Structure formats: C-alpha cells, structure tokens
Amino acid sequence: MSENFPSLSLVPKTDDKQSAKDFKSDQEVRWCPGCGDYAILAAVQGFMPELGVKRENIVFVSGIGCSSRFPYYMNTYGLHSIHGRAPAIATGLATSRPDLSVWVVTGDGDALSIGGNHLIHALRRNVNLKILLFNNRIYGLTKGQYSPTSPLGKITKSSPVGSLDHPFNPLSVAIGAEATFVARTVDSDRAHLQSVLRAAAAHEGTALIEIYQNCDIFNDGAFEPMKNADSRDDVTIRLEHGEKIIFGANKDRCVIRNKDGQLVVAQVSEVDQAQIIVHDAHLDDPTYAFGLTRISHPETLQDTPIGVLRDIKRPSYDRLMREQLDQVIAKDGPGDLAKLILGKDTWEVN
Amino acid sequence: MAKDVVELDQVIIRFAGDSGDGMQLTGDQFTSTTAAFGNDLKTLPDFPAEIRAPAGTLPGVSAFQLNFGDHTIMTPGDQAHVLVAMNPAALKANLKELRKGGDLIVNTDEFGDRAVSKVGYVSNPIEDGSLDGYNVHKIALTSMTVQALSEFDITKKEAERAKNMFALGLLLWLYSRPIEPTLKFLAGKFGKKPDILAANNKALQAGWSFGETTESFANQYVIKPAQMPAGTYRNISGNLALSYGLIAASVQSGIPLYLGSYPITPASDILHELSKHKNFGVRTFQAEDEIAGIGAALGASYAGLLGVTTTSGPGVALKSEAIGLAVSLELPLIIVDVQRGGPSTGLPTKTEQADLLQAMFGRNGEAPVPIVAPQSPSDCFNAAIEAARIAITYRTPVFLLSDGYIANGAEPWRVPNPADLPQIEVKFADGPNHKLEDGTEVFWPFKRDPETLARPWAIPGVAGLEHRIGGIEKADGTGNISYDPTNHDFMVRTRQAKIDGIAKSISPLVVHDPSGSAKVLVIGWGSTYGPVEAACEEVRNQGVDVAHAHLRHLNPFPSNTGDVLKKYDKVLIPEMNLGQLGLLIRAKYLVDAIGFNQVRGLPFKTQELVDAIKDVVASV
Numbered sequence A: 001m002s003e004n005f006p007s008l009s010l011v012p013k014t015d016d017k018q019s020a021k022d023f024k025s026d027q028e029v030r031w032c033p034g035c036g037d038y039a040i041l042a043a044v045q046g047f048m049p050e051l052g053v054k055r056e057n058i059v060f061v062s063g064i065g066c067s068s069r070f071p072y073y074m075n076t077y078g079l080h081s082i083h084g085r086a087p088a089i090a091t092g093l094a095t096s097r098p099d100l101s102v103w104v105v106t107g108d109g110d111a112l113s114i115g116g117n118h119l120i121h122a123l124r125r126n127v128n129l130k131i132l133l134f135n136n137r138i139y140g141l142t143k144g145q146y147s148p149t150s151p152l153g154k155i156t157k158s159s160p161v162g163s164l165d166h167p168f169n170p171l172s173v174a175i176g177a178e179a180t181f182v183a184r185t186v187d188s189d190r191a192h193l194q195s196v197l198r199a200a201a202a203h204e205g206t207a208l209i210e211i212y213q214n215c216d217i218f219n220d221g222a223f224e225p226m227k228n229a230d231s232r233d234d235v236t237i238r239l240e241h242g243e244k245i246i247f248g249a250n251k252d253r254c255v256i257r258n259k260d261g262q263l264v265v266a267q268v269s270e271v272d273q274a275q276i277i278v279h280d281a282h283l284d285d286p287t288y289a290f291g292l293t294r295i296s297h298p299e300t301l302q303d304t305p306i307g308v309l310r311d312i313k314r315p316s317y318d319r320l321m322r323e324q325l326d327q328v329i330a331k332d333g334p335g336d337l338a339k340l341i342l343g344k345d346t347w348e349v350n
Numbered sequence B: 001m002a003k004d005v006v007e008l009d010q011v012i013i014r015f016a017g018d019s020g021d022g023m024q025l026t027g028d029q030f031t032s033t034t035a036a037f038g039n040d041l042k043t044l045p046d047f048p049a050e051i052r053a054p055a056g057t058l059p060g061v062s063a064f065q066l067n068f069g070d071h072t073i074m075t076p077g078d079q080a081h082v083l084v085a086m087n088p089a090a091l092k093a094n095l096k097e098l099r100k101g102g103d104l105i106v107n108t109d110e111f112g113d114r115a116v117s118k119v120g121y122v123s124n125p126i127e128d129g130s131l132d133g134y135n136v137h138k139i140a141l142t143s144m145t146v147q148a149l150s151e152f153d154i155t156k157k158e159a160e161r162a163k164n165m166f167a168l169g170l171l172l173w174l175y176s177r178p179i180e181p182t183l184k185f186l187a188g189k190f191g192k193k194p195d196i197l198a199a200n201n202k203a204l205q206a207g208w209s210f211g212e213t214t215e216s217f218a219n220q221y222v223i224k225p226a227q228m229p230a231g232t233y234r235n236i237s238g239n240l241a242l243s244y245g246l247i248a249a250s251v252q253s254g255i256p257l258y259l260g261s262y263p264i265t266p267a268s269d270i271l272h273e274l275s276k277h278k279n280f281g282v283r284t285f286q287a288e289d290e291i292a293g294i295g296a297a298l299g300a301s302y303a304g305l306l307g308v309t310t311t312s313g314p315g316v317a318l319k320s321e322a323i324g325l326a327v328s329l330e331l332p333l334i335i336v337d338v339q340r341g342g343p344s345t346g347l348p349t350k351t352e353q354a355d356l357l358q359a360m361f362g363r364n365g366e367a368p369v370p371i372v373a374p375q376s377p378s379d380c381f382n383a384a385i386e387a388a389r390i391a392i393t394y395r396t397p398v399f400l401l402s403d404g405y406i407a408n409g410a411e412p413w414r415v416p417n418p419a420d421l422p423q424i425e426v427k428f429a430d431g432p433n434h435k436l437e438d439g440t441e442v443f444w445p446f447k448r449d450p451e452t453l454a455r456p457w458a459i460p461g462v463a464g465l466e467h468r469i470g471g472i473e474k475a476d477g478t479g480n481i482s483y484d485p486t487n488h489d490f491m492v493r494t495r496q497a498k499i500d501g502i503a504k505s506i507s508p509l510v511v512h513d514p515s516g517s518a519k520v521l522v523i524g525w526g527s528t529y530g531p532v533e534a535a536c537e538e539v540r541n542q543g544v545d546v547a548h549a550h551l552r553h554l555n556p557f558p559s560n561t562g563d564v565l566k567k568y569d570k571v572l573i574p575e576m577n578l579g580q581l582g583l584l585i586r587a588k589y590l591v592d593a594i595g596f597n598q599v600r601g602l603p604f605k606t607q608e609l610v611d612a613i614k615d616v617v618a619s620v
C-alpha cells in the first residue's frame, strides 16, 4: 500500500480493491506476437494495485517507438508524445502536480539516442518520475536499424556490413548523469521486474529502470543467455541490498575489489569471505554503482548485474520547486496583481 | 548664472559609448525621469550581441535613443537632436544618427591620438573641422568626474566609471529634469557600497552644476508634459509588460502559470522576470534546451496549468515538432517569440519581423496556430492576455509575436485596474460527455464544443475520465488511434475550422482615415504600428489623404479584412521582412498589395515611410 511509497505521499490513496484488470484499457494491444513488451505490460498492470493510489492520479507518458505505445494499454491517464521528449513533458507534469504518480515509458532509441539530452537532465534534477527504459538493442518500429545499445559490428538494415557505432551502457550513462536510482531487470522475470518497480516507486526522485526486452522480430534472442534456464544463473548477478554479491548456478562466483580498486568477478574458492563485496545500493559515492555497471560483458551478457544498483536519497526537484514557492509566499504573501503592475515609480495625470 | 529657458515641443537624445560605459543604464534613467515628468516618449536601445567587446572599438559601441515631447510620441525618432559620444568609436558609429546642426557632446578625454586612430580616423575629428556642421560641446567628462570625486576613498578606475552619471547630470540639467529620481535609484543600486553610492551621487550633481556654470550651453530647455488620458502611469518595456500580461492572464483565469524556457536573446528577460514572482504561484523551469522548455510547458498544460514557453526565432525552429504535438493534442499553450534578425543566429540583439511565416507554417502537416502580435511595448500586456484567452478557450497553442524593438523599447503606460481586465473562463471536464447507443455514459476526449469546436480539457486526477491521447491521428469523438482516411480528412479540416472560427471572437479591423477619402491604405502588424502611424500623420499634415489599419491578429485575420482591403485603390504593407504579411494578404484576398520592406535590424524611420507612402499615393 502507498504508505510504503514515500514518493507518493501527496498522491490520493484509494480504498478500492484494485486488480491488474482495472489497469487494462479497452484498446487492442498491437505489438508483434511474442514481443517482450507483453510481459512487461502484464507485470506493470499486476504491480499497479500495490501502489494503493487512485487510478486517475496515475499518468503514463511515452515518446515514440514500439515501447511508447504502452500508455494506450493502461487504463490510467496517458500521453503518447514525440520522439525522445517524454522526460521533458513528464517533468512539466510532475512539477505541476504533486498529486500524480508519473511514469515514463521509453526505449533505447527514444531515451538514449534522440532523447539522450532530456534523459540525462531529468536524472540529474531528480524529478519524481519513474522511467521504464525498454532496451531491445534495436530500432523496432522503424523496422530494424542498429541502436545506441547495439553491439559493435551488428548487422542490421542500415549496417549491412556491420555497425561502426560503439554502444554505451545505459546504466553507466545514468550514473554519470548523477542519477539517484538505477536498476536493471529482464522482461521475462515477472517477480524480479515487480520487485524493481516496487523499489522505484518508493524512491523519491527519478528512477531509471532498464528492462532487457526481447524484440522477436528484429533482434530475437538478444538476451537469451539471461533467460535460458541452462545459462541464466551463470551469467546473471542478482543484487540484493545488504547481501554479499555471490552468484552462479553453484554459487561459486563473487564480486571483489582487485588491487587497483576495480570491482571484478572472482571464484569464491579463491578469495577470503571478507573480500566479497556486500552490496550497498545506498552508497552515496557513485563510483561503486558505476563499477558494478562495468563488470558485465555486454555482448555475451556474462556477469550482468540485475536489481537495484543505486538508490540514494536526494530531495526531488519538484519538491524543492514547491518549497521555493511556499517559502516565497510565506515571506511575501500571495501576489497582488494591482501592486505588481504599478511598480514603484508611478505618476498621476489628472 | 541663470540661463535663458527655452521651450521645445520635442527632443531626440542619443547616448553612445562603450558597452562598459553604462549607456543603457544612463538612457533608462533619463527615460524614467522624463516619463515621470509627464512627457510622452519612446526608446530604442541599440546594443551589440557581445557582452563587452574590446573597449574603444566599433563592435563594442552601445547606444540608447530616446524621443520625448509634449505631445503623443509614436517612435524613438529618426535623427537625434543631441548625441552624447563617450569615445571616438561611439562618435564614428553614431554620427549619422545626429541631424545636421544638432548638439554633439563629446568626451574629449577619450579622444587621444591612439583612441582616434584605433577606429580608423586619420585625423582627430574634434579638431580637424570635420564636425563643423554640428554644434560641438567639447567636455572633459572623465577628468572632470575624477576631479569631482577626489575627496572619496575610491580607485581612479571606480571614479572614472561614474562618468556616465556626470553626463546624465548634465543632460538632466539641460532639459530641466530633477535628479532626485536618479539619486533614489542609485541608493537602491549601491545601497551596500556607501563609497560608490556617494561617488555616483556626487558625479550626478557635478554634471548638473557643470551645466549651470559652463558657457558651452547658452540655454536650458523645458519640454512641457504631454496631454495624456487621466490615470496612474509608469514607464514600461515590452518584455516587462509581456511578463506582467502572462501573470495577469494566470490571475484572470485562476490557473497557475508555468514557464518552460531556455535562455535566448532577446527573450531571456521574460524568464528572469517571471522567476521573481513565485508568490503568484508562477513556476519557472529553465530547461536543458528549447525542446525541453516547450515540452515541460506542454506537460504543465496537460496537468491543467497555463503552459508558456518563451524564445526567439532559432528556438521556435527547435520547438516546431512540439508545437505540432500541441496542435494535435489540442491543449492550451502560449509560445512567445521575441523576433530578432535571422536567418540562423542572425542579429541576436536587433529587431526583425521575419518569423511570421515560420509561426504560420513552420510545422509538418496541416498545423494551424493562431498568431497575436503586440504593437508597442505596453501593448505586450494586453496581447499576452489575449493570447491566453485564445489558448484556453480554443485549447490550442498560440503564437505571441513580439520583437526586439518593442521587447527592449519603453514607453509610458497607463496602468490598468485589474478589475477592468477581461476574465478568462476555464472549464475542466468533470464527467461523462457522451451517451453510447446502449445508454452508457462515457467520456470522449475529442467530442467538441459545437460553438468553439474546442475539445474538453480533461486533466489527470478526475475519476472516470482516464483517457489516452497522443500525436497519432485520433478518431473524432473517442480520440482512439485512427488511420481511417475519411476520419483524417475530417480531423484536419476540423482543426483548421476551429482556428478559423476564432475570427468570430476578435474585433473587426479598424481603419484610421480621418478625411474618409483616402485612396491608399497602409496596413501593418506588430511593432511597426508606431512608425507607420507617425508617417501617416506626417503625410496627412502635408495635405495628402492616407488610411491606416493595423493587424493585431495575424491568424486568423479579422473577418472584415477582405472588405477593408477592397475599398482602396492601392494597399501598401510596410514590414521589417521581405514581404511576409504581403504574401499572406495577396494569397488570401487576391489584392495586389505593394510591399515596403527593410531588414536592417532597426525600426522604420518615419521619413522613409513618409516617402514610401507619398510615392504610392502619387501613383494612384
């Protein structure tokens, strides 16, 4: 219930018993059959009742791309905007209305390419937005060109002999942009996805959740090693705050700091227990979470951390903005239009 | 020594100096004193884009022109009666703005050989006789200021910096204005630096006393107050009036103002001003770029606030896609474009009217946007309220097209009583608005008001009205995604009809034709109002009939515009562009209008317009 979500303290609560069904709109879902977006939609719809807030006070804002059709399928308020600009529009919304729970749905092209500027600035300001970044490492809606997260050398329609673009890691970018909450999850793991949504909803400020999402038409299997039951546990590092970072099907691998201070993966059998890093998402120093984002091998997905990498406290931009208004009104009293326009230098003509 | 006091009906003064000489401040101070004295006036700040170009160079010259009189003043004036030139660069750049025989005050301290040759003079102009056609007053402004301030514990540099106050004191004396308003202003500005305050006060007084004693000026002048309608007046610039107008629109509509903006010349002052008025509930958001500025404003409008974005031409170019989204979402939004010289970076600090077609057509698809243009600095107040009225009533983005001239220029303003301002009615959707065939009551976000064709403004937070909208074409009524050809054709035509229908709510075009027998109509828009009306007056004084009409609404035009145009044998359209209103008028009304076009970064001179009008009248 919403008491668990301090970031929603000003959003009206509901006593109604909500279910996932209440969050399904009457619109026919138009993603390709088998698209990872379906699983994310179901997970989000299933999670929403947990917020315990009135449905009419929830808004989904999106940009352009396959993922950005998301708002049409949510029975909340929804705004499907223009390419890359959702964080800017959502910033206007969230800074205007503290009684709203504002969610942004975006993709790797939308958020990181055309809208990169808005993303980094929303993150540094810490506006109370929850950003779901569906990363499928490809452009879907424009039918299969490489994206800023596609691996180097990727063969696509616009790179028939291989892409020349070095990809970037969305979570490294976010941490570099002073993000206060950064997490990663996978479309097919509903329980994990919902646990991350829960943590994001509780966070005051901008939360960025990267969701590895399969595009079965243009980039099928991109995250297969993290989904396949045979390899999943070996490649994925499941982060839990306060727990030692140990992973692998046989729990035989861990994360330690090497002598240069870098976070690296090691064999549990070859290190002291005391050397194993205990995950602390609340660490103010961003270099720790940044280090975590650099452990993985993006092409093979070996050693990929999922969960909440970083979750620190910093007042949200919209709260600070409200407080400034309140302070000025407390000090100067509410505005008086007649006084304002007269100013201090007037004269009379009779 | 008491001097003869001579009465004048009008004076044009031009202050010119280095960007660091404080000429804008000096001009502003003379202006507010003159306004408070009761003269009518118009000003023209004329400064470079560079903050402090190298001292003593032509690119660093900053000027301020003021026209004041005992009667209605429509323009900052053509050539000045008095030029104050603080250095050789200022003289060189501004001498052509001084009429022959005019008074030229030069600061001789700055006319050393090096300074003179630095700007390309081969001999010293104040000694070589080249200024013989003017009434030259050679005054050692800098050294006299330093001398007057010798008693103070300040550096020589600080003393020299007060020379603009010495010059201001002299000019205030010359035109019999009080120094008290400036003393009050200085007290506010330097209240925390008592030494600097005392020095500036002293410099101002020294300038005044110098006027009384020097033989360089034989007379002192008076210009009686102008006849103006009774009321309380203040002096105001366009950007300030526009900021107040936006706040007034918020008060009159009862919804908070939200400004999303990115700094750009010459619009930034609106961002600065609005950020001071948080006690009106004004939220100002300095965005990461122009697109985010309008994006946040649109998000605020969606939330039920009065969303505004302020910019200049290059910023509008960046915002185009978001303006199209606002057209498609049918949400209220105000886009303030303080036009400057273009294309590209163009002339950031100079004026132009060349964004009209950008405002009209600069988007993909059929995306009509209403356009309102203020005609003078103080009119920016009313124009902003009008833009808000249209935006809120018709749920549409609206362009407010100001320009650099009226943004920075100033004039006296009869301050309105807020009780007399129009109310703007805001009605948010609060329940179902449609009954399905089976009798179910539903909410349709695109079911329109039959009168205005506006759709409901349904803001988040209202139960039962949850809906999804976006930039994809929407089905009439339900607002659901629709790719249906007939629906798209209908929606495009309906959005256009909604904007065209605004004409029903605006006043008809008024023609000023005192004799009633003019054969030529001069029609303008925006900031050319003053110069065009002044020129028409002048032409009429010469016994030639001419009619003048001014367009405040550029889209849609007032309903009677076609009828007005067709009454005249010839139509002349003066614009600070290459004929943009002309193109619209010709296309819409099939009138063979004649353009008079300049893009010099400066407002029209009255005399040039007089000549142009007389040429057209002669050709009838």
Ligand code: SF4
Pocket: A030, A031, A032, A034, A035, A036, A037, A066, A067, A136, A140, A141, A214, A215, A216, A217, A218
């Ligand atoms: S193109 Fe890919 S991302 Fe887009 S809907 Fe189809 S499967 Fe999903």
